[in-house]
Amino acid sequence: MTALVVRELVTETPSIVSIRLESPDGSSLPLWQPGSHIDVQLLTRHERQYSLCGDPADLTAYRIAVRREPRSRGGSHYIHGYLRVGSLVWVRPPRNLFALAEAPSYLLLAAGIGITPILSMARHLAAQNAEWQMTYATRHRDDIAFADELGALGERVTTHVSGESGRLDLPALLSRASPGTAVYACGPQAFIDELTELAGLLPEGSSIHVERFEPRQREHRPNAPFTVVCTQSDVTVEVPAGRSMLESLQGAGIPVEGSCLRGICGSCAMNVLEGEPEHRDSLNSDERSMTIYPCVSRSLSPTLAVDV
Ligand code: FES
Incomplete structure (x- = not known):
């Protein structure tokens, strides 16, 4: 993650504040396209995803906006109550899971x-x-x-x-x-x-x-244990019923990252090579998709081979 500094906080509405983030040394930030979001980690270690709402042509800053959530899980409460101009936050490069397609x-x-x-x-x-x-x-x-x-x-x-x-x-x-x-x-x-x-x-x-913003409610069968074969790492991992696939892979030392842990940000995506994934995320719209989000999704087949 890269440290960025809060350069400006603007009260946009009684419940929304926008935040301009810049590199501490003023250097340019990675390119992004409309629809992109960044993962932001706060001093409190809370990590949240925020869409970029600034101008993609302006690489001197990222701009995000945060609503005050009455039932905040920590991020919104901290940003509205404690974030100040000059505060540092830690950010992953922009990812775009909501990109504009060509259309008339x-x-x-x-x-x-x-x-x-x-x-x-x-x-x-x-x-x-x-x-x-x-x-x-x-x-x-x-x-x-x-x-x-x-x-x-x-x-x-x-x-x-x-x-x-x-x-x-x-x-x-x-x-x-x-x-x-x-x-x-x-x-x-x-x-x-x-x-x-x-x-x-x-x-x-x-x-x-x-x-x-919130996970889609999806029906699924009760959790069952399954086996994951990591083809790149040449490691086989057992996923027990009470643990997520992501936690199990991380516990086995496989270098996979997660951010939202709710199946909405896309940061833990991996390709399934064999087996039948059980999609529980809010990103896949095709049940036959071979992209799995292991923070929430599991396997319908006893074994899943993944490209990590
Ligand atoms: S960590 Fe966000 S989709 Fe898995």
Whole structure:
């Protein structure tokens, strides 16, 4: 991880603060694309994933935004209460699991703090002269973050305040999309769940891409022990019912990293070479995927061979 220093803290709304992070010696930071996130480790050792919401062309800084969570597991509480200009945080290079695909048109949908990756996408699409529209839903007018930056993007951006105008009409938004539209959405679980249930309303050739803050609820069978064959390391590891595959691999000295440990960040991804993975993550949408996230996922077959 690389140490970065907090150069600026801006109160965007009563519950959202944005943070500008720079290299302590002012050197350039690794390149990133809209949709990317960074893993941030705080002094308290809490590690969280935050979408980058700044300008990808500005490599002097990363910008993230953090909402005050009433039931914070530590990260949000520390950032809002104790992080100061000059504080150090530790960061892994950006990873993009929410990248913009080529499409004739884009519909960007953000709810609440889900604005962060969507803002960088909107800025990028505007710079590319792409065909795009964006709707940003908040509960109250005070909750609108980055209002000036969104205003600068012009009429393609619509803000919807549900406390004033009622529930956002997602069916109408999706029905009006043109064929081939790529929908990118980020927001709370109920928003994403509703959106994915309405996917059938989109015209032909369209696609939906979502990013979640919370793990998707997935049904699975009770934990059972299984064996993992690590082909690169030439090590065989037993995974007991009461331990995750990631913990078991790390315990055996296999160099695999995890961050969220909830199947949402993608940092522990590995390729399955043989066997039948049981996907319990929130990233795979195809049950036949041969990418496994071992912090939460397990195996349906007695043995799994992985490329580590
Ligand atoms: S550690 Fe985040 S997906 Fe596994």
